[in-house]
Structure formats: structure tokens, C-alpha cells
Amino acid sequence: MIKKWIEKESQHVLNGRIFRYHKKRRTSPQDDKEGNFDVIECFPWVNVLAFDEAGKLILVEQYRHGVDDLTLEIPGGAVNHGEDVKLSAQRELLEETGYSSDEWHFLGNVQANPAFMTNDCSTFLAMNCKKTSDQKLDPMEEIDIHLVTLDSFKDKIKRGEIKHSLVIAAYALYSFWKNP
Amino acid sequence: MIKKWIEKESQHVLNGRIFRYHKKRRTSPQDDKEGNFDVIECFPWVNVLAFDEAGKLILVEQYRHGVDDLTLEIPGGAVNHGEDVKLSAQRELLEETGYSSDEWHFLGNVQANPAFMTNDCSTFLAMNCKKTSDQKLDPMEEIDIHLVTLDSFKDKIKRGEIKHSLVIAAYALYSFWKNP
Numbered sequence: 001m002i003k004k005w006i007e008k009e010s011q012h013v014l015n016g017r018i019f020r021y022h023k024k025r026r027t028s029p030q031d032d033k034e035g036n037f038d039v040i041e042c043f044p045w046v047n048v049l050a051f052d053e054a055g056k057l058i059l060v061e062q063y064r065h066g067v068d069d070l071t072l073e074i075p076g077g078a079v080n081h082g083e084d085v086k087l088s089a090q091r092e093l094l095e096e097t098g099y100s101s102d103e104w105h106f107l108g109n110v111q112a113n114p115a116f117m118t119n120d121c122s123t124f125l126a127m128n129c130k131k132t133s134d135q136k137l138d139p140m141e142e143i144d145i146h147l148v149t150l151d152s153f154k155d156k157i158k159r160g161e162i163k164h165s166l167v168i169a170a171y172a173l174y175s176f177w178k179n180p
Numbered sequence: 181m182i183k184k185w186i187e188k189e190s191q192h193v194l195n196g197r198i199f200r201y202h203k204k205r206r207t208s209p210q211d212d213k214e215g216n217f218d219v220i221e222c223f224p225w226v227n228v229l230a231f232d233e234a235g236k237l238i239l240v241e242q243y244r245h246g247v248d249d250l251t252l253e254i255p256g257g258a259v260n261h262g263e264d265v266k267l268s269a270q271r272e273l274l275e276e277t278g279y280s281s282d283e284w285h286f287l288g289n290v291q292a293n294p295a296f297m298t299n300d301c302s303t304f305l306a307m308n309c310k311k312t313s314d315q316k317l318d319p320m321e322e323i324d325i326h327l328v329t330l331d332s333f334k335d336k337i338k339r340g341e342i343k344h345s346l347v348i349a350a351y352a353l354y355s356f357w358k359n360p
């Protein structure tokens with residue numbers, strides 16, 4: 001039976017702009033295995049599957065530095081220090097798109113990558129969103145808004161035009177919420 | 181209209197055990213925005229949704245250093261340098277579970293996290309898997325096998341017992357494959 005490993009040593013190697021890198025020395029309680037492991041610590045993230053009043057999904061197109069390419073995603077971002085995750089989701093939706101909603105549902109919490117990342121992504125559903133303001137983008141953000149039907153969103157996943165794992169996981173959580 | 185940013189400078193900061201960390205200085209072609217961005221480079225990953233001959237899903241339970249906890253996931257791992265992704269998926273399934281299959285389907289490619297990670301996760305479906313060998317675990321791996329029905333797998337996602345975003349994304353890709 002698998003058990004949690006025991007931490008022998010933790011070294012905080014460095015801070016990136018959006019993560020902290022730790023080296024962990026851990027040992028298995030089952031035998032004498034002992035090794036060094038990478039751990040990337042990030043703030044929690046939030047994602048929002050947001051439908052406007054016409055039932056269209058609000059998507060964000062942006063340049064992403066990891067893949068060095070444009071992507072189509074759902075709105076989301078990092079939770080600020082001490083911020084409530086739902087307020088964070090509402091803030092990210094408003095900042096990135098200018099839309100807001102008074103009907104919010106929690107779809108679930110997924111792990112970014114439990115193998116070496118510490119954080120979760122809390123996924124929300126926002127219904128009947130209205131355009132209530134302009135975008136309030138971070139200094140380094142450029143975001144175009146796309147409104148698409150749910151069928152078109154699914155087709156874009158099938159065709160590989162939407163590829164972000166957290167976005168596709170959000171769709172799965174939504175499908176469970178819709179058809180429990 | 182959003183455009184790709186232009187790289188001004190790239191600094192390879194350090195190598196972790198499973199990633200390389202780069203700092204990128206990039207500028208927007210739209211205006212004079214210029215900033216520094218974290219990029220985490222990983223090898224490509226593979227994931228396998230594997231069903232045994234009785235139609236049960238083959239899951240792996242293991243201790244994960246990122247979340248410092250046990251997780252239930254589908255088999256998968258990192259593609260070796262120069263390795264074909266399908267062979268990698270077949271190798272990971274065999275090594276982690278001892279199962280193999282002669283019916284493989286490609287479900288799709290998802291991005292780990294395009295915001296700051298470079299890599300994809302290629303997701304495969306393996307049908308009618310047979311137990312053909314013992315596990316061949318890496319020196320630091322401990323893996324218990326669980327066989328569950330697809331309904332139980334879905335329930336575990338709904339209840340938050342399976343939380344890995346790449347695993348949940350794999351389920352979404354499978355549901356599209358099954359009901360195109």
C-alpha cells in the first residue's frame with residue numbers, strides 16, 4: 001500500500017516571476033529509497049467558463065509565452081495573496097473581458113500537475129454574463145474576446161484549436177455539472 | 181488583433197531535474213510593451229486511458245511530490261529524448277502497470293500550461309489491455325494498480341478523488357472520441 005514520503009530536507013532554490021522552485025529530499029516509509037525531487041510552487045489559479053446572456057461562451061485569445069503562440073482559452077488567472085478564490089474568478093472575468101455575472105457555480109478543483117506542482121485551479125461557471133465595463137488588463141496583457149457557441153467550443157477542442165489542459169478539464173467538469 | 185510577441189533575449193537560468201527554466205525578454209509588435217517572462221521547458225508528456233479486457237480502466241495510485249499527497253491517475257510520464265510519443269505511451273503503460281495492448285488510438289494533444297510551460301501531453305487510448313509482465317518501475321517509483329469501471333472513474337472525478345487536470349482532460353478527449 002502506497003504511503004506519503006517523508007521530507008528530510010527542503011531547499012528554496014529560487015523565485016521566478018510566477019513560481020518558487022524548491023528541491024526536496026524525501027524518503028519512502030516503505031524501504032530505504034531516498035531521492036531529490038523538483039517542486040514548483042505557484043499561487044492557486046482560477047478558471048471561468050462564462051456564458052453571456054445569449055448562451056455564448058466568452059473566450060480569450062492571447063499570446064502565451066510558454067508555447068510562444070496564440071491560444072484560445074477561457075478567462076482565468078492567479079489568485080492574489082489572501083484573495084478568496086470566487087472573488088478572484090469574478091475579478092479575472094471582469095478584468096480580462098469586461099463581463100460580470102450574478103449567477104456563479106463552483107465546478108470543481110483540479111490539480112495543475114501533482115507530480116511537481118503544488119497548486120490547484122478552482123473552476124467556476126458564470127451564467128448570463130453581461131458586458132458591464134471595459135477590460136482592465138495587466139500592463140503586459142493583450143486579450144481579444146471571442147463569443148462562441150458551446151458546440152463550436154467543443155469542435156475547437158476536437159480539432160485541437162483549444163489545447164489548454166485546464167480549459168479542457170473545465171469543460172469536463174461542466175459536462176458533469178450539466179448532466180450529473 | 182493579437183499577434184505573437186518578439187523575443188529580444190533568452191537566458192537559460194538553470195536546469196531542474198525535470199525542467200529547464202528560461203527567462204525571456206519579449207516585446208509586443210503592437211506597441212512598446214516589453215517585459216520579462218518565465219518559461220519552464222519540459223520534455224513532452226504522454227498519458228494513457230487504458231481499458232483491460234473486462235472494460236475496466238487501469239489507474240495508478242502513487243505519492244506525488246508536487247502536492248505532497250497520494251493521487252489516483254492514469255498511467256503516463258515523460259517522453260524520452262528522441263522517443264516516438266506512441267512508443268512512449270506504450271512503454272509507460274507497460275512499465276507502470278505491466279499491461280500492454282494491441283489496440284491503440286490517439287485521442288489528442290493538450291498543452292500542459294501554455295502560459296509558462298512549453299510542452300504538450302499526447303493522450304492515447306489503449307483497449308483490451310492484458311497483463312503481460314510485472315511492473316518495471318523507476319528506482320524512485322512506487323505504484324499501486326486499481327481497476328475501476330468508467331462510471332466509477334467519472335464519479336471519482338465528480339467527487340474530487342481524481343483531480344489531475346491532465347487526467348480529466350484525457351477523459352474529455354475520450355468522451356469526444358466515443359461520441360463524435
